[in-house]
Amino acid sequence: MKATRIQGRIWALTNPEGRLYNDIDTDQIFHNRYLHITDVAQMGQYSLDNLKGWEDFAKKAQPGDIVVAGGNFGAGSSRQQAVDCFRALGIAAIVAESFGAIYKRNAINSGLPIVALPGLVGLAGAFHSGDTLAVDFATGEVVRNGQVYRAEPFSQVQMDIYQAGDIFAYGKQLEGQDG
């Protein structure tokens, strides 16, 4: 069983005014000029390099870090690279107010933990880059400095895929059950 409770240093994706960015789209996460790249290991270096103020994110991020963003994170295209680039960097989880629909699927299918925390943007100033955050995927509990926030826990399919590793491993488990 993989851990369902993690702890890590956060990167709060804020705009120049210091507020969490909403509607970060997949071209800001992983620009279409890199779409020909198919090797996941090559994707990390380009993460967020089209998001104002975060061009050097890939250099700063460390494995185990947690990304925090506003609403509709991952809006836009269907590109898996916008998820895989964070996997390549070893990002442990993404906590956002909400996620783009396709992005949400892509993250779940590849086993990258994502957690939606409704009202996150309204918690003005509560999350700062460098803070330590604990996230419980099973209960949805998000803890910072002893303060507890209620996020949406993983759905059953999200937990099953996370535990299996990815959609492929999960699919094989299902086949095994059927047979």
Place this chain on the structure above:
Amino acid sequence: MSGQTILEKIFQSHTAGDVPVVPGNIIWLDLDVRTARDFAGANVVQNYRAHYGQDPVADKARTFFTFDLVVPANNIPYANNQQQCRIFAREQGIKVYDVDAGIGSHVAIEQGLAYPGVTLVGTDSHLNVLGAIGAFGQGMGDQDIAFAFKTGRTWFEVPPTMKVVIAGELKPPCTARDLTLAVVGRLGASGALGRAIEFYGPAVEALDLAGRITLSSMATEMGGIIGLIPPSEEVLAYCRQRAGRADLPAHYADPDAHYVETVQIDITDLEPLIACPPAPDNVKPVREVAGKRIDSAFFGSCTNGRYEDFALVAAVARGRHVAPGVMASVVPATREVYGQMLASGLVQTLFDAGFIVSNPGCGGCASGHIGMTGKGEVQVSTSNRNFPGKQGAGETYLVSPLTAAWSAIEGQITVPEVLR
């Protein structure tokens, strides 16, 4: 049990499980058609090979590649990726709609792969264009699609459906695109987040297929799963003919279907609209930005790449010329549209007026083809996204084909007139 929405009915007819098709539930969804395009296609192939080796796809007759992004390849990485897909397709016996074919979602409608009630997935986030014919289309990532190639199904969370009711009628010079921008401006970038939309009202019913495609295509820009339009008799007749099926049932919502929200939008006083940088929902009347000098105009994309769209442009272009210093690029959605434009003389009209007309595809929309912008460049575009850096370093203003045409002729953002 209450009635069902259009999407719930489509899902109900495509799930074998006993999980009720109600919003929030996760069901196993049978996929009638599985596709991949040149973007992410190679990633699909690599994922497939890594996890399934030489195993055959679930059904090669319902699996396709549709190349539309960098067509023909203008760089070596994309040439490599496309060739990887072709080799896989030959091994598997899968049909490829190759670099000459055009935008996959439009090809699917024209070729009768998609028709009312069908479920179709691929690696294009605008596959929900298929809502225009009352079908379910969905863009997905490369792992998702590799899984779909192999199994013919996927898990899907049933989204809630919202209703958008348009009051009033569409009057020239407003087009389906202005109506669409009115909806996007009203709902915003996340106004339909994670939801399906159903569109109603006399202005929607009156839309032809091209107009319906325009309206459905921008559900993505509102965070929506899909924007469904109940098929008209005209649309049903078209799809029956294209699919070669005499009897094509379409799904319509039950009178007691449940909607999470109903939004009324009155377009009685609609005027031509424009989405200014940096986002598609930054919508204003064109007159507020009129007079801004432009460097280029792009006509095409899955939102406005139909023959009907270019006919509007040609009507403006006939006997006129693109302003000096303005690049005006026209990219038909499909080879069929291109053929229509050749046969009717539209290509000649546009050529004479100084437009660049290219082979079909997505154009500059994902910076894969003509229509990209340089730093400081101001572009009017009929594409669907103007996020920073999307089509290049320039500024992209999203408008109707009519507004773009007048702007290209005048060399500045221009409020379109019906006839001048």
